[in-house]
Amino acid sequence: MSPTAQNPAKPVSDVIVIGAGIMSATLAVLLKSLDPALTIAGYERLNAVAAESSDAWNNAGTGHSAFCELNYTPERADGSIDISKADKIAEQFELSKQFWASLVAEGVLPDPGSFIQDIPHMSFVWGAANVEYLRKRHAALLHSPLFQGMEFSTDPARIAAWIPLIMEGRDPAEPVAATRMAIGTDVNFGALTRSMVTYAAGLPGVAFNLGYEVEDFRRKDDGIWRLKIRNLATDESRIVRSRFVFIGAGGGTLPLLEKTGIPEADGFGGFPVSGQWLKCQNPAVIARHEAKVYGKPAVGSPPMSMPHLDTRQINGRKELLFGPYAGFSTKFLKQGSYTDLFKSIELGNIRPLLYAGARNLGLTRYLIGQVLQSPEDRTAALREYYPTANPTDWQLEVAGQRVQVIKKDKKAGGVLEFGTEMVTAADGSIAALLGASPGASTAVAIMLDLVQKCFPERAATPEWQARFRALVPSFGQALAADPALTTAVRERSRRLLRLDA
Numbered sequence: 358m359s360p361t362a363q364n365p366a367k368p369v370s371d372v373i374v375i376g377a378g379i380m381s382a383t384l385a386v387l388l389k390s391l392d393p394a395l396t397i398a399g400y401e402r403l404n405a406v407a408a409e410s411s412d413a414w415n416n417a418g419t420g421h422s423a424f425c426e427l428n429y430t431p432e433r434a435d436g437s438i439d440i441s442k443a444d445k446i447a448e449q450f451e452l453s454k455q456f457w458a459s460l461v462a463e464g465v466l467p468d469p470g471s472f473i474q475d476i477p478h479m480s481f482v483w484g485a486a487n488v489e490y491l492r493k494r495h496a497a498l499l500h501s502p503l504f505q506g507m508e509f510s511t512d513p514a515r516i517a518a519w520i521p522l523i524m525e526g527r528d529p530a531e532p533v534a535a536t537r538m539a540i541g542t543d544v545n546f547g548a549l550t551r552s553m554v555t556y557a558a559g560l561p562g563v564a565f566n567l568g569y570e571v572e573d574f575r576r577k578d579d580g581i582w583r584l585k586i587r588n589l590a591t592d593e594s595r596i597v598r599s600r601f602v603f604i605g606a607g608g609g610t611l612p613l614l615e616k617t618g619i620p621e622a623d624g625f626g627g628f629p630v631s632g633q634w635l636k637c638q639n640p641a642v643i644a645r646h647e648a649k650v651y652g653k654p655a656v657g658s659p660p661m662s663m664p665h666l667d668t669r670q671i672n673g674r675k676e677l678l679f680g681p682y683a684g685f686s687t688k689f690l691k692q693g694s695y696t697d698l699f700k701s702i703e704l705g706n707i708r709p710l711l712y713a714g715a716r717n718l719g720l721t722r723y724l725i726g727q728v729l730q731s732p733e734d735r736t737a738a739l740r741e742y743y744p745t746a747n748p749t750d751w752q753l754e755v756a757g758q759r760v761q762v763i764k765k766d767k768k769a770g771g772v773l774e775f776g777t778e779m780v781t782a783a784d785g786s787i788a789a790l791l792g793a794s795p796g797a798s799t800a801v802a803i804m805l806d807l808v809q810k811c812f813p814e815r816a817a818t819p820e821w822q823a824r825f826r827a828l829v830p831s832f833g834q835a836l837a838a839d840p841a842l843t844t845a846v847r848e849r850s851r852r853l854l855r856l857d858a
């Protein structure tokens with residue numbers, strides 16, 4: 358997509374979105390759908406849409422529904438399983454599917470096969486204690502309507518029929534267990550983002566400007582935000598103005614949030630974690646795997662580094678990846694600068710950063726271990742999931758960069774968080790999204806919250822409420838408490854998104 362100029366007829370935009378990733382794209386499409394008269398300008402530093410975390414190979418493309426991710430179902434001290442987080446994540450992904458389904462029905466999005474596919478979501482564990490955990494997790498999840506249909510097995514033959522690569526060459530004496538949810542999905546968030554931006558950029562009053570970096574913010578007494586933007590091709594800077602600003606700059610959000618000067622930004626820091634995958638090059642191997650299979654994360658590792666052997670569908674091709682291998686880089690963006698981490702440190706966040714660092718020595722040790730991994734170590738990790746893997750079939754690829762949120766905490770001084778954090782000014786004139794997990798899958802839930810927080814009067818009007826429900830039929834209702842509604846919205850999403858499982 359070539360850069361487009363900002364609409365000169367309306368020098369003060371209603372909305373500016375910073376970054377052309379899944380978050381800004383979702384917000385732009387949602388807002389235009391609520392009020393077609395809004396003017397929206399987007400600024401993206403790269404010359405391409407969705408080229409950072411949202412691009413297909415920079416993330417795992419898992420439609421996070423807590424079907425297979427074991428970190429969303431922790432074991433309590435009494436041995437029971439807490440499914441509250443799993444219910445929340447599953448519910449949020451259903452909102453995303455409903456929204457995308459509506460966009461397909463309205464002709465906003467093209468053929469759903471270009472961005473979403475059915476793929477079973479499985480968890481696989483070995484060892485008696487892990488088998489017992491998975492059995493309890495399965496039993497607990499079946500109490501929720503969101504997890505009906507999940508299968509559980511400890512039978513090696515049945516599991517081998519589901520995931521032959523994972524069972525071949527495994528010690529038959531070792532106890533194993535797996536769960537399988539047929540209605541899992543693989544999402545090409547890059548393709549989805551590009552389709553949404555292409556659609557939005559074609560609407561009157563919307564312009565997405567590529568190759569422009571947002572550098573600074575000022576707000577005067579008139580309440581209008583002034584953003585200093587730099588054209589990276591010509592090195593010229595200018596000021597653009599807007600009533601509302603969303604900082605959807607992914608890893609680049611924290612430094613921008615700090616520059617806004619809003620008191621709500623005080624005390625936030627960021628800790629970058631990079632990632633790598635092994636990408637399979639052998640079509641015969643790729644053809645033999647048909648699932649996203651998540652395992653248990655290693656002791657001390659951050660929750661998002663659960664190993665998984667993962668079928669993907671990218672640009673019409675079936676692919677297979679294993680990973681992620683975590684790493685440490687001081688960059689906040691894959692295409693960022695090694696000075697990003699140091700530049701983000703300021704008086705207001707140095708204390709939370711130091712305390713969070715001191716409290717997470719296990720994570721530091723884990724990351725150092727990951728960075729020092731040799732190719733043989735990586736093959737050994739792969740063979741825990743695919744025992745007969747041939748290392749020459751696999752190639753190492755760099756994934757996207759995540760910036761984990763560090764927050765001020767009264768008791769602990771500072772805490773490291775692994776979720777996302779929406780920071781909004783008290784008057785709702787600016788909002789910023791920090792963190793990366795569960796990420797793109799929850800973009801719709803995050804943006805529905807943002808709109809209600811930052812545009813409260815308009816969001817409460819009958820017109821916007823009706824539009825919310827048209828786009829997301831279960832809007833305002835809890836799926837986890839309503840089996841009939843869960844079945845109905847799932848059926849609608851499956852039909853409109855043409856998912857067959």
Ligand SMILES: Cc1cc2nc3c(=O)[nH]c(=O)nc-3n(C[C@H](O)[C@H](O)[C@H](O)COP(=O)(O)OP(=O)(O)OC[C@H]3O[C@@H](n4cnc5c(N)ncnc54)[C@H](O)[C@@H]3O)c2cc1C
Nearest residue numbers: 376378379380402409410411417419571607609757796798
């Ligand atoms: C290894 C990995 C695996 C993941 N796996 C999954 C998964 O399986 N499922 C899932 O749902 N999520 C996953 N995620 C998370 C998901 O990728 C992110 O949550 C999501 O893509 C974030 O979207 P975004 O729009 O906030 O950021 P991005 O897609 O990173 O977009 C931000 C944009 O802002 C631009 N930008 C930055 N600074 C500036 C500036 N100053 N001026 C102008 N533009 C700027 C950047 O160039 C970029 O294009 C994963 C992430 C990683 C890194």
